[in-house]
Amino acid sequence: xxxxxxxxxxxxxxxxxxxxxxxxxxxxxxxxxxxxxxxxxxxxxxxxxxxxxxxxxxxxxxxxxxxxxxxxxxxxxxxxxxxxxxxxxxxxxxxxxxxxxxxxxxxxxxx
Amino acid sequence: xxxxxxxxxxxxxxxxxxxxxxxxxxxxxxxxxxxxxxxxxxxxxxxxxxxxxxxxxxxxxxxxxxxxxxxxxxxxxxxxxxxxxxxxxxxxxxxxxxxxxxxxxxxxxxxx
Numbered sequence: 001x002x003x004x005x006x007x008x009x010x011x012x013x014x015x016x017x018x019x020x021x022x023x024x025x026x027x028x029x030x031x032x033x034x035x036x037x038x039x040x041x042x043x044x045x046x047x048x049x050x051x052x053x054x055x056x057x058x059x060x061x062x063x064x065x066x067x068x069x070x071x072x073x074x075x076x077x078x079x080x081x082x083x084x085x086x087x088x089x090x091x092x093x094x095x096x097x098x099x100x101x102x103x104x105x106x107x108x109x110x111x
Numbered sequence: 112x113x114x115x116x117x118x119x120x121x122x123x124x125x126x127x128x129x130x131x132x133x134x135x136x137x138x139x140x141x142x143x144x145x146x147x148x149x150x151x152x153x154x155x156x157x158x159x160x161x162x163x164x165x166x167x168x169x170x171x172x173x174x175x176x177x178x179x180x181x182x183x184x185x186x187x188x189x190x191x192x193x194x195x196x197x198x199x200x201x202x203x204x205x206x207x208x209x210x211x212x213x214x215x216x217x218x219x220x221x222x223x
Binding site (some may be wrong): 031044049 | 115146156159216219
């Protein structure tokens with residue numbers, strides 16, 4: 001059974017800092033891994049999708065990497081801004097099961 | 112291109128009542144999944160539908176049910192509401208299984 005863990009649960013950084021969010025999963029036989037952003041009380045916004053055959057994906061200031069052998073993915077955010085403050089969730093898709101989500105990392109970027 | 116639309120956005124119901132939530136997926140998407148999000152449990156999977164067929168069901172009681180119509184729109188129903196059913200209910204649509212999931216804004220259900 002796939003389990004996804006995100007550490008830390010919360011993170012506070014000053015504006016302009018580069019940061020890394022971590023995601024680990026127990027079953028390395030994944031089809032893809034997806035990173036989402038959630039603002040308070042809102043739905044999930046898809047940020048990046050990494051297929052199992054890929055090592056990384058980039059979108060603007062965001063870069064996500066995937067290491068299936070170690071069961072890890074990281075989301076790198078460059079030059080953080082207050083507008084990046086949100087909860088970031090990762091989710092793994094494997095087998096015939098639906099997306100399995102981590103509990104998220106709540107990010108605060110302080111101006 | 113319109114995103115995933117969930118209606119209503121907010122609902123307040125009394126214990127024992129039933130409720131129906133609606134989800135219209137992105138045009139052309141045939142897969143719809145439902146999730147319940149609570150502060151304590153995070154995101155928990157409810158159902159997945161593809162071309163009107165339920166493909167997966169999460170570990171929720173039979174009070175939770177769903178369906179998908181021929182136009183891919185989906186509804187979920189919760190009967191005999193309990194206080195613990197208060198949550199944000201999220202719908203996700205995908206072009207097909209195992210492709211990128213796009214979520215709606217959710218329906219905030221409060222049971223009093």
